[in-house]
Amino acid sequence: MSFVKYEQKDFVGVVTIDREKALNALNPEVLKDLEAVIDAVDLDKTRCLVLTGAGQKAFVAGADIGAMSTMTPDEGRAFSAQGNAVFRKIEKLPIPVIAAVNGFALGGGCELSLSCDIRLASENAVFGQPETGLGITPGFGGTQRLARTIGVGKAKELIYASRNMKAPEALACGLVNAVYPAEELMDAALKLANRIAGNAPIAVRQSKKAVNMGLQMDIDTAVALEPELFAACFGTQDQQNAMTAFCEKRKHDPFIN
Numbered sequence: 461m462s463f464v465k466y467e468q469k470d471f472v473g474v475v476t477i478d479r480e481k482a483l484n485a486l487n488p489e490v491l492k493d494l495e496a497v498i499d500a501v502d503l504d505k506t507r508c509l510v511l512t513g514a515g516q517k518a519f520v521a522g523a524d525i526g527a528m529s530t531m532t533p534d535e536g537r538a539f540s541a542q543g544n545a546v547f548r549k550i551e552k553l554p555i556p557v558i559a560a561v562n563g564f565a566l567g568g569g570c571e572l573s574l575s576c577d578i579r580l581a582s583e584n585a586v587f588g589q590p591e592t593g594l595g596i597t598p599g600f601g602g603t604q605r606l607a608r609t610i611g612v613g614k615a616k617e618l619i620y621a622s623r624n625m626k627a628p629e630a631l632a633c634g635l636v637n638a639v640y641p642a643e644e645l646m647d648a649a650l651k652l653a654n655r656i657a658g659n660a661p662i663a664v665r666q667s668k669k670a671v672n673m674g675l676q677m678d679i680d681t682a683v684a685l686e687p688e689l690f691a692a693c694f695g696t697q698d699q700q701n702a703m704t705a706f707c708e709k710r711k712h713d714p715f716i717n
């Protein structure tokens with residue numbers, strides 16, 4: 461039995477963390493299952509992923525506190541490294557990943573959402589890094605990605621004060637792109653995923669690479685990278701068909717590359 465389910469709908473894959481009775485809390489086994497599902501995504505057939513949590517209450521309520529409560533420093537380090545490796549793998553997937561945050565996204569749950577490209581939230585979503593209240597630091601990338609996503613000052617406040625924030629505040633600080641009534645969240649995430657999947661796949665992948673790699677570079681290196689990724693789109697059938705169709709004032713064929 462796996463704690464992570466996968467469903468393919470045309471070009472979109474839906475990944476569900478499925479440990480509802482523990483609010484989808486992440487232990488080493490759940491992380492292992494998540495990695496296996498991510499490794500198995502058929503990148504020839506999949507153009508976008510949606511990542512969510514089972515049930516109505518939680519996306520992921522964090523790393524499993526019971527499992528962590530007896531860890532030694534070495535075991536804690538290994539757990540942190542395991543989660544970081546899986547989340548980095550998600551971040552580095554060539555295709556976009558949308559987090560559909562359907563409730564609590566605390567600690568490791570907030571960190572999991574941060575490893576995704578885009579976060580959409582339900583009205584009942586709650587985000588936060590409550591680790592300092594448990595005597596630990598965030599350990600699945602939260603100290604790094606939260607600051608990069610919402611700014612250093614706000615990230616430090618939330619982490620130091622162990623303060624959670626509700627969906628409207630998450631929207632206001634740019635942590636999430638949009639907030640929906642709970643029953644509309646999945647449809648909205650799938651609609652966005654399908655819209656992304658309807659664009660030129662190579663161009664979408666090159667765009668993800670450009671943004672993510674560029675954020676780690678100085679601006680001169682980053683703007684020198686962009687022409688290389690841009691150039692790689694030329695000569696693709698998608699680029700030729702789409703631009704020719706525009707010039708000939710007709711609808712272009714579906715994107716295929």
Ligand code: HXC
Pocket residue numbers: 481482483485521522523524525526539540543564566567568569590591594597598599600
């Ligand atoms: C283990 C958890 C859990 C967690 C919830 N559960 N969160 N189990 N680890 N993080 C379990 C509860 O024990 C309970 O199990 C069941 O899920 C339902 O939770 P309740 O607490 O009864 O629900 P509720 O009263 O609605 O409260 C929801 C909640 C609360 C506010 C989300 O569960 C909560 O505060 N959870 C912990 C959130 C947190 O601190 N996350 C950060 C963890 S640190 P039973 O068996 O009693 O029904 C972290 C570090 C990441 O994530 C880095 C690691 C390297």
